[in-house]
Amino acid sequence: MGSGHWSTDVYTAAANYRAATGKSAFDYSDSGARHAHPDLDPNGVFMRESRDSSEHPFSTPIAVLFDVTGSMGNVPRVLQTKLPQLLGLLTRKNYAVDPQIMFGAIGDATCDRAPLQVGQFESDNRMDEHLSRIYLEGGGGGQKHESYELALYFMARHTIIDSMVNRGRRGYLFIIGDEMPYPRVKPREVQAVIGDTIKQPIPIEEILTELQRKYEVFYILPTAAGWGGDAEVLARWRGLLGQNVLELDDLDAVCETIALTVGLGEDAIDLDEGIADLEDLGSAAGSSVGRALAPLQRTSVVRDDQFQITAGPGGNQRL
Amino acid sequence: MSTLVGAERRRRHEERTFEDAVAKIQAARTAQDLGGHTYREWAKIVHPDAAAAHRRATATEAFAKLSALYQKTTTSQAKPVFASGDIAEIYADGAALLKVPRNPADNDLMETEAKALQDLRTHGDPRFRAYAPKLIKTYLHEDQEKRRRRVNVLERQRNMLRLDQAGQLKIQDAVWIWRRLLIGIGWAHRAGVVHGAILESHILIHPERRGLVLLDWCYAGHRPRAIVKASEAAYPPEVLHDRTASPATDIYMATGLMTRVIGPSRMPEPLRRFAAGCSYDAPRMRPQDAWELLGEFDELIPENFRN
Numbered sequence: 001m002g003s004g005h006w007s008t009d010v011y012t013a014a015a016n017y018r019a020a021t022g023k024s025a026f027d028y029s030d031s032g033a034r035h036a037h038p039d040l041d042p043n044g045v046f047m048r049e050s051r052d053s054s055e056h057p058f059s060t061p062i063a064v065l066f067d068v069t070g071s072m073g074n075v076p077r078v079l080q081t082k083l084p085q086l087l088g089l090l091t092r093k094n095y096a097v098d099p100q101i102m103f104g105a106i107g108d109a110t111c112d113r114a115p116l117q118v119g120q121f122e123s124d125n126r127m128d129e130h131l132s133r134i135y136l137e138g139g140g141g142g143q144k145h146e147s148y149e150l151a152l153y154f155m156a157r158h159t160i161i162d163s164m165v166n167r168g169r170r171g172y173l174f175i176i177g178d179e180m181p182y183p184r185v186k187p188r189e190v191q192a193v194i195g196d197t198i199k200q201p202i203p204i205e206e207i208l209t210e211l212q213r214k215y216e217v218f219y220i221l222p223t224a225a226g227w228g229g230d231a232e233v234l235a236r237w238r239g240l241l242g243q244n245v246l247e248l249d250d251l252d253a254v255c256e257t258i259a260l261t262v263g264l265g266e267d268a269i270d271l272d273e274g275i276a277d278l279e280d281l282g283s284a285a286g287s288s289v290g291r292a293l294a295p296l297q298r299t300s301v302v303r304d305d306q307f308q309i310t311a312g313p314g315g316n317q318r319l
Numbered sequence: 320m321s322t323l324v325g326a327e328r329r330r331r332h333e334e335r336t337f338e339d340a341v342a343k344i345q346a347a348r349t350a351q352d353l354g355g356h357t358y359r360e361w362a363k364i365v366h367p368d369a370a371a372a373h374r375r376a377t378a379t380e381a382f383a384k385l386s387a388l389y390q391k392t393t394t395s396q397a398k399p400v401f402a403s404g405d406i407a408e409i410y411a412d413g414a415a416l417l418k419v420p421r422n423p424a425d426n427d428l429m430e431t432e433a434k435a436l437q438d439l440r441t442h443g444d445p446r447f448r449a450y451a452p453k454l455i456k457t458y459l460h461e462d463q464e465k466r467r468r469r470v471n472v473l474e475r476q477r478n479m480l481r482l483d484q485a486g487q488l489k490i491q492d493a494v495w496i497w498r499r500l501l502i503g504i505g506w507a508h509r510a511g512v513v514h515g516a517i518l519e520s521h522i523l524i525h526p527e528r529r530g531l532v533l534l535d536w537c538y539a540g541h542r543p544r545a546i547v548k549a550s551e552a553a554y555p556p557e558v559l560h561d562r563t564a565s566p567a568t569d570i571y572m573a574t575g576l577m578t579r580v581i582g583p584s585r586m587p588e589p590l591r592r593f594a595a596g597c598s599y600d601a602p603r604m605r606p607q608d609a610w611e612l613l614g615e616f617d618e619l620i621p622e623n624f625r626n
Contacts, residue, residue, distance in 0.1 A: 006530040007446045008626065010502055010610045013509075084603035092596030092606075092615055094589070128601035 028133040037133040040104070040117040042154055044195045048102060050121035050171065052162040056098035060171070061121055061161040062086075062262060063215070065104040065151050067177030068137045069112070072225045076105070076136050078251045079176065084128045086255045095263030101127050102159075106177060107137045109147040109189040116150050116193050121161075144233065148181035149204045150189055156211035158194070164214050172262050173215040176254070178225035180236045208240055216265055217241055220257065223249045250288035257289050264293070337374065340364040341381040350388045358389050404520075404535060405547045411475065415455055418471045428537035428545060429469035433457040435512050435539035436471075443510035450503035451533055452476060476523050476532050483519035485526075488580060490587065494624050496524060497577045498613060499531035504573060505609030508566040512536070515543045515564045517572035518550050519580070529626075541565065553579075557602050567602040570609055574598050589619045 028037055036042075050061035064083060068076045083103065090099045100121040109115035114137055119130030155173055163169040184201040191197060211217060219237045223229050229247065237245045248257055263269040340361060347353050353361060363369070365385060370378035401411040406425045410417040420429050436454040443451075453474040460470045488496070500517070507514055514521075515538035523532040538545060543564045546554055555571040557563045574597040578586065586594070593616065599605055606612045617625045 005528065006449045006499065006525075008498065008502055009446070010505060010613060013444050013446065013610075081603070084601065085606065088596035088599065088604055088606060090596075092593045094592055125599055125601040125604065128599075128604050132603075 029136040033135050034113060036114040036117045036135055040119055040130060040133055040135075042116050042118050042158070042194050045118070045158055048118060048120055048159045050100045050102070050159070050161040050163065052098075052166060056100065056123055058097040058167070059121075059123075059161070059163055060096040060099045060169070060262070060266065061102070061159075061163055061215075062090075062096070062099055062172045062174070062258070063102040063104065063121075063155060063159070064174045064176065064258065065106050065118070065155075066175070067107075067146055067148075067179065067225075068105040068117075068134065069107055069146055069179075070138045071178055072222075075176075075178075075222050075225045075251060076134075079254060080131055080134065080136070082252065082254050083131055086258055087123070087127065089255050089259045090262065093259065093263070093268075095259050095268045096266050099123065099262075103127060103131045103134065104151065105134045105137075106146055106148055106151045106175070108145070109150055109186075109193055112137050115147050115189070116154060118151075118154060121159075144179050144230075145182050146177060146179045147189065148175060148177060148179075149183075149185045149207060150193060151175065152181070152204070152207050152211050152217075153185045153190060153202065154194060155215065156207055157196070159214070161214060170213075171215045172258075172265060173211070173217045174220055174258055174261075175218070176220045176222065178221055178230070178233065180233055181240075204240065216244070218244045218246060218261060220246045220248050220254070222251050222254075223247060224251055246293065248288060253288045257293065260289055260293055337364060337370070337378075341377055344381045344385050344388070347384075347388060353385075353388065358385070361385055405549070406537065406545075412472075414475050416452075416473045416475045418473060419460070420468050423466045423468050425537075425545075426467070426469040429457070429471055431539055431544070432536040433469070433471050435507075435514075435536035436473075438512050439507060439510050439536075441510075443506055443512075447502065447506035450499070450506055450531060451536070479523040479525050479530070479532065481520060482522040482524055482580065485524065490581060490585065491624065492526070493577060493581045494620055495529050495626070496522075496531060496580070497573075498616065498625070499524075499529065500533075500573045500577070501609045501613040501616060503531060503533045504566070504569040505613065507533070508569070508609060512539055513541060513564050513566060514569050515539050515558070516547055516550075517569055517576055518547060518553060519576060520547075522576075555602065556600050563602075565602055565607075566609060567605040567607055570597055570605055570607075570612065571602070573609075593619055 050059050052059050064086070066076060066079050087099060087101055090096045100123045102119050102121045104116070104118035105114070107115040114135050117134055119127065122130070161171045163171055181204050184203050185198070185207055186201055187198045208217065219241050221234065221237070234245065234247070246257065246261070248254065260269070343353065344361065344365065362382070362385060365378050365381040367375050367378040367382055400408050401416060402409040404418070406422065406428060407418045407420045410419065418429070420426060433454055436451060439451050440448070440454070455472040455474055457469065457471045459467050461467045482496070500522070504514060504517065514533060514536060516535060521533060521535040523534060524530065538547070541564055542562060543558055546558060551559070553572060553575050555568055558568060574594045578594050581590070597605055597612070
């Protein structure tokens with residue numbers, strides 16, 4: 001009413017605003033780059049590390065790798081603008097303790113110049129640098145397959161996460177894409193892209209099992225992408241990851257989806273609470289995220305002091 | 320004859336006018352008391368040269384008084400300074416404040432402010448107008464040394480307190496101030512305006528009515544031309560290094576401001592985390608929308624604080 005005197009009713013006035021961002025979020029691609037930035041080149045990398053430190057004693061590793069091939073259309077660009085806000089969202093909402101985030105990109109090793117790009121786990125501004133240095137390939141083979149298996153291989157064999165080593169807590173790996181992985185990790189591609197020598201092809205199921213010892217693995221399929229909603233793609237990933245396949249119909253909600261998934265996994269929230277969080281914002285993301293995450297509601301972790309765990313050597317040895 | 324009657328009537332009328340004018344001038348204590356006519360109109364009535372011989376002495380006296388009254392206003396037209404800002408002196412004039420830059424080289428900043436306030440009027444949701452002062456007018460003033468200054472005339476905000484003079488605030492008060500701040504900047508962002516200098520000295524609060532007014536829009540815009548030197552440490556890197564500003568800049572500065580206002584050691588843990596998630600060096604990693612952020616803020620605070 002009138003001047004309203006310090007009206008505070010922003011929720012009815014809020015809808016549909018997109019902040020203008022300053023400089024281009026796509027510095028690296030727009031500068032005419034044709035291959036992976038050295039910081040993101042997986043070739044010769046021994047380990048990407050998520051470490052506990054005095055500043056971040058309970059690190060929670062979160063890796064987000066997204067498909068940058070042509071079939072994804074505009075999706076990678078949107079992701080490159082949205083994902084920088086993931087850390088802040090996790091921090092402000094306390095969905096995860098000491099989050100450390102790594103970004104990367106997936107292409108197609110059969111034809112692309114940069115089939116795999118991986119940053120480092122970071123808990124500060126450097127993650128944004130990595131993200132803006134991701135080269136958006138826009139290529140791909142057009143046969144409904146991309147080299148996801150190569151990314152899974154890298155994550156399984158070339159990352160080390162203290163949360164697992166020190167606390168038995170798995171990290172989170174999100175793959176955002178719209179196509180299927182090739183059925184096997186091929187020695188020739190591993191050699192060319194990562195620099196490892198492996199004797200024989202590794203079936204994707206096998207590398208996934210190895211990976212899942214370290215990470216809770218999720219596949220997010222944006223319905224805005226080329227093969228969005230494709231039954232064959234969905235069936236393939238559901239076969240591999242079960243309920244951890246999430247369909248996302250609003251790309252703007254990608255950070256919220258990841259954040260809530262981590263929040264659920266960390267038992268920091270339950271789903272209803274998370275969705276209510278979003279709806280309180282007047283965010284249109286609520287229903288999209290709700291649909292995407294509905295399969296993930298789970299029973300909560302028991303936290304009490306019922307029994308004492310004695311420290312001592314483990315009973316097995318990893319090979 | 321009718322002309323004589325007319326002349327006589329005119330003479331009587333002039334006499335009455337003259338006497339009234341003299342009486343008013345003698346009674347006046349400032350030029351403002353003489354609101355009915357301009358200086359020139361008064362001068363015409365009581366000028367000794369125009370007065371009849373028998374009234375000359377009275378006229379001379381009244382004219383002298385009139386000159387003195389107006390002399391006073393022109394020399395101290397700038398009355399006592401009402402407040403001193405980073406770049407401008409502010410003079411009170413009834414319901415208005417005149418904001419005059421000390422250095423004419425800062426005229427561009429004054430123009431920026433005028434433009435920002437006009438944009439807020441034109442493009443901003445009118446329900447939130449109370450969050451910024453109203454620009455009454457803006458004009459170029461030239462002084463005797465031919466220096467031109469852009470003067471912004473703003474509506475005066477009564478009974479308000481500058482945040483930097485508010486002393487130690489209770490957390491409850493800090494919470495409503497924080498909310499109002501997010502509302503104010505969110506409103507501006509939607510109108511396409513970035514404030515660019517969210518600092519203690521640029522915020523007025525009305526404790527009883529929980530009002531907040533954001534002052535000093537001189538630094539507004541996506542390519543800020545200047546910063547408040549004394550507060551350099553409060554600015555995020557993109558302003559200092561790249562000379563760019565975005566809604567995320569205001570969010571960063573508002574967060575820093577509220578952290579200082581509450582005091583980092585008094586900050587409740589959820590608010591501390593909230594602040595940390597708004598304060599990254601990279602603007603892209605900060606929240607981009609103040610009103611959406613208000614939604615998050617509201618979740619952290621008890622329900623009865625959300626007003």
